[in-house]
Amino acid sequence: MRAAFEEIYDNYHHDLYQFLIYLVKDQYLAEDLIQEVYIKVLNSYQTFKGESSQKTWIFSIARHVAIDHFRKQKRKRNKIMEFFDWNEKGDLIKDDHAIPEEIAVLNDEMRIVYDCLDRCSFDQKSVIILRYIQSFSIQETADALGWSVSKVKTTQHRAMKVLKQKLNESNREEESNIES
Amino acid sequence: MSHNKYNEDQIGQILRKMPQVEDQQHKDQLFELVSSNLNKNKHEFVRKKRRAWLLPSFASIVVVLVMAVMIQSFMSNSNYEHTESNDRADIDMNTFEAPQEDSAQIPPSAKDEAEISSMDEAETRAQDNNSTMLDSLKSHVVQSEHPYNRLIHVAALDENVNHIIPITLQTDEQVELESYYNHLDKYLDVEQLGLVAYPFEGVTFNVSLEQEKVMLEVAESYNFGGGGGAIQGAFEGMLSTMFRPYGVKEAVVQYAGERRELGMLGEIDHIDLSDTHTQLYKIYQNEEDSSRQYLTPLNTERNIRSAIQEMRNNEHERNIQASIPNDIYLTVESNDKQLIIGLSAEASLENNQETLDMVEAILMTAKSYGYQTVTFDIGIDRVGPYNLREEIPVPTAVNPIEMETN
Known part of the structure; x- marks a missing residue:
């Protein structure tokens, strides 16, 4: 054991x-x-x-x-x-x-990205974590999740689209708050 | 002021800078926790098993006592004369018989446990097989419905709108069936699959499996997703591909606003989905991305033997590839619901993607012709996940896509 x-x-x-x-x-x-x-x-x-x-x-x-x-x-x-x-x-x-502790000290930009991760679906979040935060290759991610390489690519693509949209929305909100 | 400050590269860079979080638990401490929980789980299991034996035993004893009292009272009220010792003997007999009944009742619970454990094993095997398939060759069919997975049958069109391609979404979400069809764009990005848009935007589906019907409420603005005659012509076939697998035989059309002509389909109230064509399966390959391949059914009037031979022919102009290599000649025999495929000429097959595609295309074709199993005597024992020494049941569905878990 x-x-x-x-x-x-x-x-x-x-x-x-x-x-x-x-x-x-x-x-x-x-x-x-x-x-x-x-x-x-x-x-x-x-x-x-x-x-x-x-x-x-x-x-x-x-x-x-x-x-x-x-x-x-x-x-x-x-x-x-x-x-x-x-x-x-x-x-x-x-x-x-x-x-x-490592997360508590993140700078503002990283903190927003970290928060926006929750806007992704479970599968999208899984891929983002493995691919970017843990630096797994596409093949390693596919192996870890038991998916095909193409599913990893598609999910990653959609996840990045979600993150981009949410980050830019949050950025626009912040800018309009500053202006007002 | 920039409205799109972040692009994907920048987001990627930020993500890559995310810190590695240290686990504060010490390895030994974690082992202690895990092993103590492992032991606890085992003890709980044993305790549960013991408790599971206790309740039926107790219930049986109570039943025996009640029966004993009832028999005693019955005997004392009967016209037969019994000595006190005989009564006691009856009671004793019942008391002795009862444990036998009791023990006869115990095996089912043991049987249940064995069944549950064999279900677990089957599930593990299915998962293992899935993993094996993903690790090596790509399967284009779903062999059996996983207990936790639901299959959603959808239909897409190829880029030139020549073929209806059945797609099976696999999900472990348990929501109403209509939710998938009414919000399909949320679940399925057909363009990502190298196919063209789903032409049901503006149609609200309501499925009644008991009545074997699907109700289509067509919005006033509905225009077949902007598609022309080819898409309109495929409308009925797509509905059939989507709902026939659930046993749906009729689509009832309801109009929001006034009843009107529905493109080239005319002014219709219902569409009969019960007609089934025999179909042979070849492979559709996207022109730009050869990795996007789908097993594609083509309607045919041929008999099964002729259909299998036809599957050796490419149709390049329609982006359709043969599903059986052109130099492979197969013999086809049938025995009731079983199709038997043999290798007729001196040829050899290997355990590779090409042979797997061939086997799965034959399995799907056999299904369309009403066969339940296929036996392959083609000179190899295994291809992909299939053990060719055994009869193979026809698949449940084709072209699976795992839906994302939200």
Whole structure:
């Protein structure tokens, strides 16, 4: 068990953590999710048949752990929405994300880009994180996500379009605020 | 004042400068947490299993006791004379029989667990197979519907509006079927696929699977997406490609505003989608980007043997390629719902993309002719994800595209 853990940790931990932290943007949550990834990986480590690459397998587990988390969060949010008057009390809800130190010190421009990542779909965000923040090649990204190269390219293209649009919108808003 | 300050290169540069975030957990600490949770999960599983045995056992004991009381009361009210010892014997017998009934009831729960675990295994195998396919050769079909995936059947047109190309969107989102068709541009960028625009902008779909109907509400401004006669001519075929796989047999046309002529289709109230042509499958290839290839059905009146031979012919002027290499001669036999394909001349096939395309085009063609399985005796044991030593069921859908998860 320890040997398997060591192997996965040494080969993939850094990449997995970057992937998850930028997806969920919360240090404690990323820690919880990465634990869940290890539990799932180690639980089925013996039965892994090696028909896909180990990297694809592990990243696919990480991706599904994150998707599950967002789904649960969405269900929870929907339930809250039913009982909560957002007009009156919405602004009382605080953003209690545990922001990693490295992110807290980002300059304004980087901060806006970081915030705009949330405007992308889950798949788009996954590709942006792997391709740009983790510097994976297109082939490596395709391997990690278990996608075809063309799907990576298409998703990346759409993600950049979304980011460009959102960034320019936010820039225009800022400029008009300054003018007024 | 610049309104578009950021271009994609600049955004890329900013993203590349994003910091690498360090995980604050120590490796050993993480291992401790993971291994303790692993053990906890195992113990919970064992506990759950034990609890799962407890409840039926307890219920069975209660049933036995109630039965014993009822039998006792029945016996005491009957005309038969029983000694006290006989009564006791009855009760004892029931008490002894009951555990046998109980144990007979236990295996189904064990069977359920075995089924669940085999479902998991099947799912893992399916995922593994998918990964293998993606890692090596590109499959153009969906072999079976994944339990968590939904298949949305859409139709696109090639650039010259010669062919209707069926596309299958795979999604794990569970929303109303109409939502996909009424907002298809949100899910499908046909131009990215090297195909032309979807001509249903201005049509609102309402699908009733129980009535096997699809209702089309046509907006007053509807103009076939600006398309000419060719697109109008493809309208019916596209509807059929989209909705026939769900068992829909009729499209009912409703007009927003006044009833009017719908292009060359005329003033219509309904379109019959129940007519099915036999189709053979060849490969459409985009002129500019040869990587964009789709298995494309072509209507035919031929019999299956002749259709398979026809699949060896290119139709360059229509951007259609043969799906069976021209130098490969295949024998075609059928046995009820099974099609048997053999290699007739001295030729050899390899496990490569060309052979995979051939196998999948034959599978789809066989499906169109009503066959359920195909056996390939073509000199190789495996191509892509297929084990050719076994009968292969015809695919569920063709030209899959994984839809983005939002």
